Amino acid sequence: MNFYQFFIEKYINLNKQVKCFAFYFGFLTAYYILLWMVPMNYTLFGLFLLLSGWLSWTFFEYILHRFWMHDKDAKDNSPMAQRHHHHHTHPTDIKVTPMQRLLLFGIVSALLVCSIYVSVYLLIIVGFVFGFSGYTMMHWVLHQRWSVKVFPRLHRYHIYHHCKYPNSCYGISVCWWDLLFKTTPPNEPVLVKRIVDFYFSKPNKQ
Numbered sequence: 001m002n003f004y005q006f007f008i009e010k011y012i013n014l015n016k017q018v019k020c021f022a023f024y025f026g027f028l029t030a031y032y033i034l035l036w037m038v039p040m041n042y043t044l045f046g047l048f049l050l051l052s053g054w055l056s057w058t059f060f061e062y063i064l065h066r067f068w069m070h071d072k073d074a075k076d077n078s079p080m081a082q083r084h085h086h087h088h089t090h091p092t093d094i095k096v097t098p099m100q101r102l103l104l105f106g107i108v109s110a111l112l113v114c115s116i117y118v119s120v121y122l123l124i125i126v127g128f129v130f131g132f133s134g135y136t137m138m139h140w141v142l143h144q145r146w147s148v149k150v151f152p153r154l155h156r157y158h159i160y161h162h163c164k165y166p167n168s169c170y171g172i173s174v175c176w177w178d179l180l181f182k183t184t185p186p187n188e189p190v191l192v193k194r195i196v197d198f199y200f201s202k203p204n205k206q
Contacts, residue, residue, distance in 0.1 A: 046120050053127020062177040066170040091199050096136045104133040135173045160185050163195045
């Protein structure tokens, strides 16, 4: 890649990120305007704050996966990109442990208590951390064969991302950002047995 191609690709990549953020902040602004204009009780107001935190996580998850974990230029020097590349070559080798997931849900519970006794606005943070906690669980679920019965589209999209279309299907928890930003597969090919077996293959013991 020559000097000009490098900067052109950087510009295109940055431009795509800016468009995604512009759309999201526009959506979030409209969401909060509606939240403050529509009369609602304390409980409903809290639920809307919780939802906004969770929505923010799903968007950040998409951006993180699409632009940071799949940054071609960062592949050789970014620990995040290196870990993600390892996950693509060893699909079932997931680094987040059950104890870490349990700890995350404990943090969510503690933050929820704080939001009740300190400030309802903390529910935005609760929603965001809950989204991250749910993501760690959902990622594990999508690498189990039975997930096709519970989350068929997410299951199929995640296999596409791992094995056929690495530049699409970035959503883990939800797929609507892929649909909105047009990063779904160009078609829905049949997943042959060889691909499915690789996706569910167990990591080799050292």
